[in-house]
Amino acid sequence: MRTVYVLSGGVSKFAKTRPDKTFQAIVKEAYDYLLEDLGLDQRTFTRLVDGSVASYFSDHFARQLMAGIMAQDYLGLAPKPGHRVEGGGATGGICFQEAWKSVASGHMDLCVAYGFESMSHVETWKGNEFIALASDVSFDYPVGGFYSGYYAMMVTRHMQEFGTTVEQMAAVSVKNHINAYYNPYAQKRNRYTIEDVRGSPMVAWPLTRLDICVMSDGAAATLLASEEGLRRLEEAGAHIPRPLVKVTGIGRGTDAMRMADRPHLDYETFMHEYASEQERSSDDTRRYYKDLWERGVRYPGVHSFRAGRTAGNMAYRMAGVFDPLNELDFVELHDAYTSSEIQTYEDLGLCRYGEGGPFAVSGKTFMPGPDYGLDLKEPPQCPVNPSGGLIACGHPVGATGLMQAVFALWQLQGSIPRHFNDPTLQVPEARRGLIHSHAGTGTYVTVSILEKEQ
Template identity: 30%
Template sequence: MRDVYIIGIGQTKYGEHWEKSLRALVVEAGLKAIEDANIYSKEIQAIFGGNMSAGSTIYQDNIGSLISDFSGLSVNRIPAMRIENGSASGGAAVHAGFVSVASGFYDTVLVGGVEKLTDVSMEDQAEIVSGEVDQEWELFNGGTLAGLQALMARRYMHEYGAKREEIAMLPVLSHEHGSENPYAHFRNRIKVEDVINATMVADPLTMLDMAPASDGAAVLILASEEKVRQIKPEVKIKISGSAMSSDFMSLQSRENLLELKAVRDSTEKALKMSKSDIKRVKIVETHDSSSIMGLLILEEIGLFPKGKAGKYLEEGYGHKDSRVAINTSGGLKAKGHPMGATGIGQIVESVIQLRGKAEKRQVHNADMALAINVAGTGSASISHVLEVV
């Protein structure tokens, strides 16, 4: 297996892009990434596109071809395919791109993710983002994604005696970091009481526990050692671990609602591949599609003891100046959650940090980052470990 590096990154601001279409968003991020990599479009040998819901939001399938065409790459006849894994589509696309380079098949690939949610009504959005839960056995009965995550939150409070305030700590932290990220959907700071008193979505989770529905795109250019030698980037960033795992699709099928077995497995594998462990990681991007998901992930990867993540955050852990910085991008909560782009955007942020270009939100001596991208209530998880080498 060959080493795989990230040589280019690009992203749009996340949020409501009334004037931009799905294709416009992904092209904007793609061109930035190609420019950032300092390569020519024709050097790209394949495209892996992450997208969850274009078939439902804008009735557009065949997203691979769309990205290839409007990035101006279809005339090069390169392969372009869409990867779909719900909210984890982006991370899955990165994993696919990683495998394609690591295997030796390609030297330079573009991994891009995009989502366009503001072209549908709010009511339809709720159903579309719930498209990643089991339609026959969860959503049919009214079990929305938020509702199912609320079941996890209730159980979390019940089993661990965790307080509602503790769960609210992650959105507070995400917003604090997001306020310094010019690409974030929301740049306001919030307090614990704002989270608790916000409009109820699925008791006990409120609007401010939940990631927003954002438009946005994020793109990475992955390259082999050979290619990197040729380009000579200022900071050499390696994907030292990439792993994807799956779990039961519906929440009711799991023995323990509070165990994210896919997250544990993918993270253990990715860390093992990078010959590292969680203690060495300086930056973690957790998948806070809701506060509770974000916290359960942090506990599952061994960063905090079970049931205690919120308490640790209350003590200042997770802040960019603490031993491990969490969601410096603003996370899904503040940076935003354009599903297909989300997992790729987490890695874009990690690269910005590892390059030392995160300005006000820069983490000191950032040399290793971990990004975790999850689908639904934990049915799929992709973990990536990035290192400066």
């Protein structure tokens, strides 16, 4: 496969509601940002680009089928090839990877991935109903379909198995909200304390409103290119900063839609099929896991996302990552819930299964600059969601995974200070980052690794 570069990106302002524009025009906001950052006008870019992939989750929210082609034509991309992808909350991550495939395979030299969601057209509780339709409508939805409820069940099991606490979850909310305070594209730019998080209205025990991401209107776009595509752009006058940023790892995993159907596997199967290379090679970790299983833990059950573990392992193998915590400079992961950020630390091997709670408050996932008002014992090691994540940036579903790609690109370019008009969220000397996109209860998960060229 060919080397694929990520050359430019743009995001619209994420907001609770954007009645000022139709979804096509919101996509154009992100698209225009991408073009402006390249230094090309639309006519020139349209002449050069080979095609696109469109990303949006729900036809219900806009009450519009074929919304992808409406964005495509609004951007002036018709009649170039394009298609829509959909995979729940992971739609944006899947879109990024499908664009990568188009370029890596040689089918295209320049492929733009754009995504959007307009969730404000219905009341929040109707929106929750639409989202819950992404659960089995025979057996799950009618029992009380509510995604916050599903994730809350997962975390009560996580708490029971591993001793994870609500304060550890709240620390994730504090971190991500305070990070977003410095991100002008974020929907919620507020400083909260642990007490604020725990004192906000209880939604699904033990998750409060501040443990949960919000619904949003917004869009994001990013451009992927081959060497030939890069040459074509630069010949046309595009300004592309060096060193370049390329995609070095791609992974994807799946699991049963009904979390009730997930397996409860034994130690040997876990070690053989799911443990990372790092975990397998450590006597201490093998003993640690053996002890967990002797205490009754089974994998993945409902406390862990084996789709995330599968995606991570696959991407790490491709990128040559052995020790994620020490070999990644930052992670933008799908924190639809504070609990799922903690679960994902474990899936991605940033810590071992069962250690996500203490890891969340260790300090290792925080940024070095902001004052979080927390007593963090260890220095930042691999900031997680330096942008503020879904919890604070918002979650316009089809845009979210692409938003992560844009923020990751800017981190690796070192251009966060320019794009955010504030240097606080620039990860120092960022060389390699991971983006993680996750669909409802861990059904589809994508992991992509981006690196700055040496």
